[in-house]
Amino acid sequence: MTSLSQELDLRKPVFAFSKGGVSAGRHERLANLKELSERLGLSQTTVSRALNGYPEVSEATRKRVVAAASELSYQPNQNARKLATGKSRTIGHVVPLGDHDMINPHFSDFIAGAGAVYNQNGYDMLLKVVTVDEEQDAYRDLAIGNRIDGVIVHGPIVGDARPAALSKLGLPFVVHGRLIDTADGYAWVDVDNVGVFKAATEHLLGLGHKRLGLINGLETMVFAVHRREGFEQALQAAGLSSDQRLMRSVEMTEPNGYEATKSLLEHDDAPSAILCASSLVALGATRAVRDLGLKLGEDISLVTFDDCLSFLGGGNTSEVETTAIRSSLRSAGEVAAQLLLGIIDGSAKETQVFMDTEFVLGKTTSPISKG
Amino acid sequence: MTSLSQELDLRKPVFAFSKGGVSAGRHERLANLKELSERLGLSQTTVSRALNGYPEVSEATRKRVVAAASELSYQPNQNARKLATGKSRTIGHVVPLGDHDMINPHFSDFIAGAGAVYNQNGYDMLLKVVTVDEEQDAYRDLAIGNRIDGVIVHGPIVGDARPAALSKLGLPFVVHGRLIDTADGYAWVDVDNVGVFKAATEHLLGLGHKRLGLINGLETMVFAVHRREGFEQALQAAGLSSDQRLMRSVEMTEPNGYEATKSLLEHDDAPSAILCASSLVALGATRAVRDLGLKLGEDISLVTFDDCLSFLGGGNTSEVETTAIRSSLRSAGEVAAQLLLGIIDGSAKETQVFMDTEFVLGKTTSPISKG
DNA sequence: AATACTTTCCAAAGCGCTTTGGCAGTATGC
């Protein structure tokens, strides 16, 4: 239909001979520190200090310097500054692409939150997209190459080796989520997944449902393990045994939610209520329920965990309000970023943070119908 | 339900006195270039050249150097390297958060594609999340501060000032999308939105539909303008006039798709077919259609633009295949990144690229039913 | 008036790398 593309192969070795380059008019820096200081009749030291807020400079000169700097739109060369200070003022986010080359859709909201905080504090965000097997090296290279001052660990898995590796590298980090069976002491920001799923399950049990389905995330991920734990704890407390046939563990996409729901409901002993690990999954579940000619909130109840993804309306889903446990992923990003910056500059106190959650009663849950 | 959080306020001025810091055991660099060269009995020059693939070094010594480097897991300090070369080997992506603080959900797939390419070529990705009014300055600071070698411009809008500003800064850039009414000559990667929506509209017209609805993206965005153009061109060619009441222009989220569809269909002179600008919108449309008790592909036809978002199944939506125009956003990210790197090192030839698209006939379109 | 601080600024030494300009030593041209 449209024209072709992608025939360009510009791949090059990392260290190539590439010198020149096309960009002729490379921005002629209006001034570097030297020029600026000469123009002001001051030493570089003084100018630098004036700009960086050190006290060894009179208010009068500071004002003069700041004025001149903004006048000439002077910006210190960050690379020089990083070299001199040994700090890069950059936080790394290493994002491994899953088996199916899928980038976690929940990721963008977290990033939005974290990124905003970095910005406010004069930090940069370095995003590294890697394949799963490159991930280990990625952290090492970033750390040793002095490119980052800290890192956020995304999506901790069972038996995750990253925190230990990072500790050894001496690189400050915050885990978004928690580890399993690991000595405590690392910093994390997480939702109380066990408690939250236990409560959600209890809610359904309280409505009289006895057969509950769970469409969980991949149980290689710690959060999914926790959610299952909460689910099973509640069942057990109610004297019910959990049934493997009512549980699914999938990557949290819409189509997966659809398929999982279908396979659950087409079962002869189908559940009367379903818990979903993500609103993306719930979306697929909703589609499946309708495709099967069932009514949500009547024939079948649904509770989902809602990350308040912005592209799904930020939790404020229109019309049919889904019963949900909400916790803004974006806020999580903000909190994690704040925490990491706090750790880096030594001001952090509490380094393990539970995010707020909110239980929202919607129209998708109702007492079990007498079938 | 769970415990509190977010009471930590670690905000600090950009240039603070923060010296020390918590991270006691800062990674004790096994070696810097000096140490490494001493240990090898060579000069820094030679070691540097050996590692960077310059020819003025014998193969024998090069091997010796490379071996030692990997043995000691030596990694050159990137900040020093950047300062010395004047290149940062970093590409910037400035992501403004929309009015509603929404991060574009399509963004993550693009990033995944681009990030992979950067990685393969030894480039880093700097992601800057800004508010809309900070955006202009963001580019300037990144450029003048020498932090990036190039930038990808996301989501060009009508009357976009960024390309001109970037040209003036001398910063190489690639636009993801195109501009309107601007002298050509800048680099872009885009889909032929006009052609593609024209073709999709013709498809529906060919099935006998006369009243077509369009749920477009925000028409401040160039791509939405183009899509509407294609839509209207096809209508006009068929001797139909376009009806404002059948068009919606919304941020492409699921709830917006739901609302727009409902408002279209609850109209007394409702369309018999709808075009959606994103599968996210189509998802909402699907939900709305069913909520209204209608059957997709029978009572109403639907065509959508499909960016092959990974969290929606990468275009391979299960079951009910939606008729769609597909073009992988992730590939677009790859192509844009390749192009930008090519421009930077001067090897790029064609700098304006149309992405491939594919028309997929699904089950959501059918000849108009005799109503 | 002499001493002791303070305040305000500066010269110069890095930070760790790349890169220029040369210098030996060996190979090539006539």
Next chain:
DNA sequence: GCATACTGCCAAAGCGCTTTGGAAAGTATT
């Protein structure tokens, strides 16, 4: 056999900033 070219390496000069260790001038102390 001498001039000319490579080849393979090195010393030293930056890159543009921060930061240490003063020094000069102003102020306070006795």
